Amino acid sequence: MARVSRLAPWAGLLPFLVYLLVFLLVPTVTVVVGAFQGGHGFSTENITGLFEATALHTLWNSLVLSVSSAVVGAVLGAFLAYLVVTRPPTSLFRRTVTAVSGVLAQFGGVPLAFAFIATLGFSGVLTEALRSSFGLDIFGSGWLFGLRGLILVYSYFQIPLMVIVFLPALEGVRPQWREAAVNLGASTWQYWTRVAGPLLLPAFLGATLLLFANAFAAYATAALLVTQGNPIVPLLIRAALTSEVVLGRQNFAFALAFEMIVVVGVVMTLYTLLLRRTSRWLR
Amino acid sequence: MRADATRGSIAWRVVRAVALLAFAVFFLVPLLSMADFSTRVVGGTGRTAQPWENLVQDPMLRSSIVTSLLLALLTTVLMLVLLTPTMIWVRLRVPAASRLVEFLCLLPLTVPPLVIVVGISNVYAWVSYLLGNSPLTLTFAYVVLVLPYAYRSLDAALGSINVVTLAEAARSLGAGWTTVIVRVVLPNIWPGVTSAAFVAVALVLGEYTFASLLNFETLPYVIGLLGKSDAPTSTAASLAVLVLASLLLVALTFVGRDNRRESRRDKPSRGALT
Numbered sequence: 001m002a003r004v005s006r007l008a009p010w011a012g013l014l015p016f017l018v019y020l021l022v023f024l025l026v027p028t029v030t031v032v033v034g035a036f037q038g039g040h041g042f043s044t045e046n047i048t049g050l051f052e053a054t055a056l057h058t059l060w061n062s063l064v065l066s067v068s069s070a071v072v073g074a075v076l077g078a079f080l081a082y083l084v085v086t087r088p089p090t091s092l093f094r095r096t097v098t099a100v101s102g103v104l105a106q107f108g109g110v111p112l113a114f115a116f117i118a119t120l121g122f123s124g125v126l127t128e129a130l131r132s133s134f135g136l137d138i139f140g141s142g143w144l145f146g147l148r149g150l151i152l153v154y155s156y157f158q159i160p161l162m163v164i165v166f167l168p169a170l171e172g173v174r175p176q177w178r179e180a181a182v183n184l185g186a187s188t189w190q191y192w193t194r195v196a197g198p199l200l201l202p203a204f205l206g207a208t209l210l211l212f213a214n215a216f217a218a219y220a221t222a223a224l225l226v227t228q229g230n231p232i233v234p235l236l237i238r239a240a241l242t243s244e245v246v247l248g249r250q251n252f253a254f255a256l257a258f259e260m261i262v263v264v265g266v267v268m269t270l271y272t273l274l275l276r277r278t279s280r281w282l283r
Numbered sequence: 284m285r286a287d288a289t290r291g292s293i294a295w296r297v298v299r300a301v302a303l304l305a306f307a308v309f310f311l312v313p314l315l316s317m318a319d320f321s322t323r324v325v326g327g328t329g330r331t332a333q334p335w336e337n338l339v340q341d342p343m344l345r346s347s348i349v350t351s352l353l354l355a356l357l358t359t360v361l362m363l364v365l366l367t368p369t370m371i372w373v374r375l376r377v378p379a380a381s382r383l384v385e386f387l388c389l390l391p392l393t394v395p396p397l398v399i400v401v402g403i404s405n406v407y408a409w410v411s412y413l414l415g416n417s418p419l420t421l422t423f424a425y426v427v428l429v430l431p432y433a434y435r436s437l438d439a440a441l442g443s444i445n446v447v448t449l450a451e452a453a454r455s456l457g458a459g460w461t462t463v464i465v466r467v468v469l470p471n472i473w474p475g476v477t478s479a480a481f482v483a484v485a486l487v488l489g490e491y492t493f494a495s496l497l498n499f500e501t502l503p504y505v506i507g508l509l510g511k512s513d514a515p516t517s518t519a520a521s522l523a524v525l526v527l528a529s530l531l532l533v534a535l536t537f538v539g540r541d542n543r544r545e546s547r548r549d550k551p552s553r554g555a556l557t
Contacts, residue, residue, distance in 0.1 A: 009376035013384070016369040020387050023427050027402030028394050034402070080306055083299060103529045104310070109489050110503040111521035114510060115313035118320035118518045125316035156313065159306075217395030220491035224507050234397050241401065241496060257401040261394060268393045 031261065034254030046255035055236070059259065061147055062216060062233040069154035070211035076155070077162020077211075078204060084163065085170040098167070101160035113224035116153050120144050147231055150222055157221075158211050165210055169203035169278060206274035213267045217260065233260060314525070321519035334519040344505055344520065350418050351502035355487040358425040359480045362433050365426065367476060370437050371468050374446045375460075388434035391427055396492045399427065407497065418499035425493070429486050433479035440475020444468075481535040485528050 038045050049055060080097070087094045119126045122139055130136040143149050173196055181191045219234040230236040233256060240253035321334045338344060366388075373381050391399070403424065410420050446468055453467045469476070494501040502524065510517040 009372070010380065012372040013369060013377065013380055016365055016384070017387075019365055020427070022406060023403070023423050024387070024390060024394070024399065026406055027399045028390075030402035030405060031398055076306075079302065083303060099529070099533050100310070102532045102535075103525065106485060106532075107489050107525060107528050109491050110506050111317075111489075111525045114506070114514070114518045114521040115317050117510075117514065119313045119316035121514075123325075125319045126312065156310070160310075213392075217397065219395075219397050220495075220503070223491070223495065224510065237397060237401060238496070253401050257398040260398055264395055265393050 028261070031254050031257045034251050035258035037251055037254075046251045047258075049252055050255055050259055055256070058230065058233055058236045061231045065147060065150050065154065065232055066212045066215040068151050069158050069215045070208050072151070072155045073158025073162050073211045073215075074166075074204065074208040077159040078166050078207075080159065081163045081166045081170050085167065097163065101163040103160075105157055105161035105164055107157075109220035110224060112153060112156060113221045116144060116149070116156075116225070120149075145226055145228070149225065150232070153221055153225065154215050154218065158215060161211060161214060162207055165207040166203065169200055169207075173199065202274045203278040206271050206278060209267050209271040209274065213264045213271070216267070217264055314522070317518050317522045317525075321515050321522060323515075325515070334513075334515040335523075337513070337516040338520055338523060341509075341516070343500070344502075344509065344516070347500050347502045347505035350500060351488055353419060354421055354425065354501060355484040357419060357422040358429060358487045359483045361422055362426045362429055362483055363476060363480065366430070366433055366479075367437060367469070367472075368464055370434070370441060371446065371464050371472075374441055375450050375463070385434070385438075388430045392431050396428055396490075397496075399424065400493055400496045418494075418501060421490075421493055421497070421499055421501065425483075425487050425490060428490065428493075429479075429483040432482045432486065436475045436479040436482065437472065438475075440472035440478075444471045478535055481531055485531050488524060488528065 035046055036042060036044065050059075084094050084097050116124075118124055120138065121127065121144065122142075124139075127137075127139045130138055144152075177195055177199075178191055181195050186194065217234070219238075222232060222235055223238060226232075226235060230239045237253055237256045237260070240256060322330050322332065324331050338348075369384065373384050407420070407424075410423060414420055449467055449471065450463045453463045458467065489503060490501070491503040491507065493499075494504040495507060502520070506517050506520045506524070509520070
């Protein structure tokens with residue numbers, strides 16, 4: 001009797017748990033199991049397929065894209081966040097930047113692809129303006145639709161995301177700490193390298209990891225921008241899902257998706273650990 | 284003192300102004316280009332509003348707008364019905380499950396949407412078998428996508444009130460559990476509920492991965508399709524979606540601000556209770 005009454009409240013969680021079982025856990029397990037399945041039961045051919053030249057090169061491209069857009073986003077985003085945080089919280093400037101960052105960070109995807117096609121595409125506004133007034137060709141051979149273009153376009157949502165993620169950490173830095181440091185004779189340089197820097201470093205690294213995962217998993221912008229070839233992992237997954245190119249390896253999409261889980265999972269775990277360290281003083 | 288001196292120095296002010304200008308150019312030029320691109324006459328001079336008129340005239344675009352708005356509504360309702368009672372229940376009766384619920388809610392951040400799409404075909408075979416092949420069935424997947432963000436807003440709102448004390452007070456006055464959840468706790472976390480709803484609407488209106496790979500004609504998917512034949516219309520639609528999302532999220536900051544003001548006012552009484 002006692003055990004039944006202790007377990008009864010758990011029944012209230014059943015709808016939620018069943019829902020997530022069906023729409024989150026089953027798909028995830030399908031991917032993980034499918035990655036190790038061939039035509040006839042267990043097989044590692046899909047996983048070994050990940051280590052072939054094309055797949056490895058695609059992974060490398062994805063890593064380059066994620067690392068460079070994360071670093072650019074983190075450095076510039078942190079700087080912008082610092083410019084924002086030195087203004088009073090009620091200022092119009094600060095409110096505008098926070099609101100705009102919120103929109104741009106979450107609204108990458110479809111609009112972003114068209115924004116850059118309208119700006120830097122073959123008949124884009126900036127391309128045509130520079131072509132007609134300076135005779136300058138910034139379109140080149142279509143770099144916008146390759147890896148370099150993706151780095152630029154991804155920065156457009158990585159910087160605002162960094163502002164949103166890093167702003168709370170910067171706000172957590174109390175002016176009293178600086179006053180205390182200055183009272184003890186610290187110079188500005190010493191304050192930043194000995195006090196604020198070490199305090200902000202975990203938050204900064206954590207945010208960079210979040211940006212990395214964000215770029216690595218992003219799909220919509222790249223899918224619309226890149227129509228030729230599959231330079232990055234998400235687009236290779238699309239090809240494996242929709243086209244006939246990799247026929248005969250139906251489960252290859254599962255293997256690629258599994259690779260994605262592994263990369264994002266490792267990065268997000270590190271992020272959580274760093275976040276825990278930040279939250280110790282950020283209250 | 285020295286801090287003020289650095290902050291106020293002329294060099295710093297110049298650096299600051301130049302940096303802000305650079306950021307403004309980087310972020311505004313693509314947006315202004317969209318406005319320009321969507322109103323210019325291809326191969327000629329002057330302005331046209333045709334791409335913007337297409338937003339309401341093009342039958343495919345129009346039906347996709349209706350689909351996306353319905354999806355936003357359904358997703359928000361289902362998410363709130365599923366998540367809010369569960370999270371209140373966890374706080375009240377099964378605190379032991381709080382870690383599990385948090386883990387599950389934040390899991391979609393670690394398992395990207397693309398991965399879920401790859402693995403969800405079997406589940407969706409059943410869904411379309413049971414409910415038909417309507418784009419509105421995307422609701423089920425979208426609830427999972429908005430879960431982390433909704434969880435955070437609701438968790439913050441629940442954290443700022445004392446759920447257990449409120450519930451005990453209501454229970455001792457004879458209220459049942461349904462009354463406690465719907466009439467006592469829910470009104471107190473209303474700002475959190477609204478902000479969860481706003482975020483859900485914004486995310487659903489912009490979602491592309493699921494819709495495009497499961498071939499359902501939502502607004503973002505149709506914008507993408509149109510881009511191949513009619514780029515100006517796609518650009519107009521993209522800009523419209525961005526503006527709509529901005530308005531939604533600005534509205535959200537107002538809700539959030541009211542929330543903060545209220546919780547600040549609540550603080551002394553909360554201290555007295557605990």
